[in-house]
Amino acid sequence: MTTQRKFVAGGLVIVAAIAYLIWSGVSQSVVYFVTPSELLAAPVANKTYRLGGLVLPGSLEWDAKSLALSFTLSDGKAQVQVKHRGAPPDLFAEGRGAVVEGAWAREGYFRASLILAKHSEEYKAPHDGADPGYKELLKSLRGEGK
């Protein structure tokens, strides 16, 4: 029986160690989901947030040279300016939903380390042929090629 008991004791020690790992893992990597109004109500610097909202039309600024991306996320009530270094990802555009992960900067904006654009699943009426925008792009790129 003593062997059996040793096993139980050893097992408990390991379980406790893993429980501690999980607990410290959660406290180190927890991310709070907030809307712009929730964030502005009580912003805490250096806490990791996931901020979700609509990319305000007309607010998107992208400087390809310096890779500086800036836009405003809105939930209808409040607006937060977001800054990010890097190209706007796929599925990201003005007027669409986006979730950004990052921290509140003391200077009064949200510094995003990651942009997760929201994939829209809603049904969209199919086009007749390609979008005119593409045709124009095609022309300008082909003109460049020649």
Add this chain to the structure above:
Amino acid sequence: MIPELGYAATVVGFVLALYGAMAAVIGVRTGRADWLRTGERAAVGIWILITACIALMLYAFLTFDFSVRYVAMNTNRGTPFYYRITALWGALEGSIVLWAWMLSIYTLIVVVRYRRRQPELYPWVLSVMLGILAFFLLVMSIPAPPFERLSPIPPDGRGLNPLLEDSGMITHPVALYLGFTGFSVPFAFAMAALLVGRTGDEWITITRRWTIVAWYFLSLGLLIGGWWSYHVLGWGGYWAWDPVENAAFMPWLTGTAFLHSVMIQERRRMLKLWNLTLIILTFGLTLFGTFLTRSGIIGSVHSFTQGSIGVFFLAFLTLTLLGAFSLLAWRTDHLRAQGELDSAVSRESVFLLNNLFLIAATFTVFFGTVFPLLSEAARGVKVSVGAPFFNLVNIPIFLALLFLMGVGPLIAWRRASAENLKRNFLKPVLAGIVAAAVLRLFGVGNVLVLTAMALVVFVAGTITLDYGRAVRARRRSGDEWGAATWGLLLRQNRRYGGFVVHLGILVIALGVAGSQAWSLQTETTLEKGQSVELAGYRVRFDGLSASEESNHFKVTGAFTMTTGRSSFAELRPARKFYPQEQTPIAAVDYRLGWVEDVYLVLGDFARDGSRATVKLQVNRLVSWLWIGGLVLTLGAALAILPDHRKPA
């Protein structure tokens, strides 16, 4: 007409499955074989009906029958031929059909293989399999009907999710679902053994091989999924701890635990209760994964946010678990261990630890995945834990598992003597320490990487040592080198199949550690003719071109890559604009290598083609993930082969 036929086939199939499940039970209770035979005929009928459903769906896809909602949602007139076939399982409804079809095939295999060989367990196995089939046919009839009509009929369909236009999407779902559904067979045998009260060794032997089959396919599915993520999604990674990945990973972990603990039952007649629990958990987790990802309760790149299907899965999962665990409780007296643990330093104890860590990993993945739900329910705060949580907790667990992988196969059963330990482990331990010291000298500072590499060398050492001894033993009994080396794999395919799987895991560990520790990336904007440099690679931007494909519009970047040795390659990353998507999809270009991959993503660009923003990555040792995966699946296939060893 077609959709109505399909719907009728589904409903008839559901009724047949219920009837067959009951007929099998009546047959065994009354001892009348004709009842059992009608149950078998029902199983054949269901297979024919689901096959017909698939044929009808294919027909609808190939003839662009947009009056079927599922076809209209997942293809359009531009969808290439191959992807009109794979679109069949491109979304929820179709993947349920595929699932049910595979389950019906497994059911037929069970009928053919076991109707004579296992007369006692077989009727119950058949009944359980048909019961599970009934559930999937119910899902196909009510919450996820693949043949639902769309009115008015649109002139063109919406099109397949562009990310699914990849050859990986032909094989990934098939392998994954063969894995998922494969676990129903061991589950059915476990339930049958409990119902009959024959919890001896037969069901375990049958179940073990079936579990390896399911495990083989699930591993393959996970690997192809990782490859898809790596070369399609364009973020340079292969595993994101996304809920849908976790959903497939959890049954893989518990299945792995079962494959190990089953050996203790075979050898020492212990852990019977535990093994049954693992089988039930594994099967339950395959259902739970579907519930999690298909109900839309947790956001995922894969989730389809569909309504009532979650309720169906949750109800069936609850019923299954309640039923299975009640059976288990009812039969506890049959499940007492006939052996006992003798010593803490023994193979049994290593296997127990292996199970403990695998279950801990499963729990960690589970906890992290449902954490947002728990937290919202308990505290009303919306929070989540991402990849850092999973990595932080799982890395130590997986390192411990690596260590046990080296110890387990060589340590003695019952009680290991100091002599046994020294003989088997002294050299591999020294090799591991030397490897870590050498890497440290070469400037590797990361403790986790050093530990991982030391463990990889240690485990590889134990495998080499053991295999070398076995080969020498064969040589002494007169075999040629070739026969001794390769013949051994076949002669003791079960043991050495396992060793090959372990080798595969080692190679994967190498790839994971290397890619996490040594990969580099940079993001920059280039004018035409400008170059970006990273890790000795120079990538020059030569211009953009545009083209119209059958179902999308594509902007391709031309880049020339040169290295110090002046060899060069053309890289052609692109951005694809699909009319049904509001934003473009990136298409990565990459060059795979033994040591490092060069990986180029085209981001934003100027409309006149003079400027492009690119992300350049040099990903280290990633190829070893795929090589390791190949080795692992080969090992699993070897272990599935009939056992050549004569039973002692």
